[in-house]
Each structure stands twice: as C-alpha cells, then as structure tokens.
Amino acid sequence: MKNLFASLLYSDSGSRLNNIALLLLRVAVSTQLIIVHGLKKIGVGVSVAESVPNPLGLPALFNQEFATIANIIMPLFIVFGFCTRLAAVPVLAVTLTGYFIVHADDPLAVKDIPFMYAVSFLYIAMVGAGRYSVDNYLSVKHFTR
Numbered sequence: 001m002k003n004l005f006a007s008l009l010y011s012d013s014g015s016r017l018n019n020i021a022l023l024l025l026r027v028a029v030s031t032q033l034i035i036v037h038g039l040k041k042i043g044v045g046v047s048v049a050e051s052v053p054n055p056l057g058l059p060a061l062f063n064q065e066f067a068t069i070a071n072i073i074m075p076l077f078i079v080f081g082f083c084t085r086l087a088a089v090p091v092l093a094v095t096l097t098g099y100f101i102v103h104a105d106d107p108l109a110v111k112d113i114p115f116m117y118a119v120s121f122l123y124i125a126m127v128g129a130g131r132y133s134v135d136n137y138l139s140v141k142h143f144t145r
Helices: 002-009 016-041 060-080 084-102 108-127 134-143
Strands: none
Touching: 002 134, 016 060, 016 108, 060 084, 084 108
C-alpha cells in the first residue's frame, strides 16, 4: 500500500527546467479552467450561475456539484500539486464528456476547448506534478525512508 501511494505522489521530470515547465503548465491550465469555466458555475462574474449540461442523465444536483468540483476544487489541488494524478481524473471526466458527448456534433472550432483541456490534464495525470509540488514533498518526506 505504501508503494501505491508513493507511485501516485512521486514524480520528477528530470531536469530543473522540465520541472519548472510542468509547474507552469499545472498553474496556467488549472487557473484558466477555474476562471473561465469554474467561477461561472457558482455565479461569480455572471448574473445567474451556469447550469451544467447533463448528457448522462445523472441526478441533477450530483451532476452540478461534480462539474463544479471538477472545475474549481480539483484544479486548485493541481495548482498546488496535491494529489495531482487523482485530482486530474474528475477534470478529465468533465472535459472528455464535453468533447465526446456535449459537443459531439459541433465543428472542431467549438470542440477544441474541451479537447485542449483534456489533453493538458491527461498529460498532467500521466507525468504527475513534478518536483515543485506538495506531492513531491510528501513522497520524499514519507515514502523514501
């Protein structure tokens, strides 16, 4: 079990430059998602909170809360590099649903936004947070003994 947590948390992209690039990617993409999509879901910057599409027919409250968490809380975790790989999963669920279901019949010019978010967060989920993260601090402190 200890090895599982260590492998989920630890990631070092090799050089200092690679780790800085990963930090910048995490912060930029997550902040953009929060500002552009997340805050609208709680009514910030708009007159009425955005209603989230429910193409999977989930219970309405669950669907709204899941999308809100995936667009605000999980990106915050990713910014700080806390449980990064796990935090990317709900974000991927929402962005891939947007790409493959909500925008399935839309032109590529409309589908490109959820696609770019999905690719970015898939990369983050695969490589982890990098050296400059809470994940790395926890893995070095607790799992390398």
